[in-house]
Amino acid sequence: MKLLVIEDEQSLRENITDYLNADGNICESCGNLEDALRKLTDYHYDCVLLDIGLPDGDGFTVLEYLKAQGKMEAVLIISARNSLDDKLNGLNVGADDYLTKPFHWPN
Structure with missing residues (x-):
């Protein structure tokens, strides 16, 4: 599976990427x-893990871009924003699921 992790927090981005690569994915x-x-x-991904709080814009822009381009990547939002409005917005714009931080990786 080819994945793209969009996350501004470097340590979390590296941990997620390392975990997914160790499981045999291309991340x-x-x-x-x-x-x-x-x-x-430039590339096609099977799945995008998306933080909506990015330093140069809103991650919802990614969802709108994917929709406008007719791209079919699955999208899992991972965000510290846990308001009902953010969750509904993300799901309505095209995310497949919404996971709030902090979360725990399996051992």
Whole structure:
């Protein structure tokens, strides 16, 4: 499976990427909106793990871009934002699920 992790917190981004790569996936990552949109333009991914709080914009822009381009990547939002409005917005714009931080990896 080819995955893209879009997360601005470097240590979390590296931990997620390392975990997914160790499980046999091809996992790329980036830490801002600009790099995310460039990668999504140039490559196809099976799944995107998306933080909506990015330093140069809102992760919801990624969802809108995927929808506008007719791309079919599955999207899992991982965010510290846990308001009902954010969750509904993410799911309505096209995310497949919404996971709030902090969360725990299996051992």
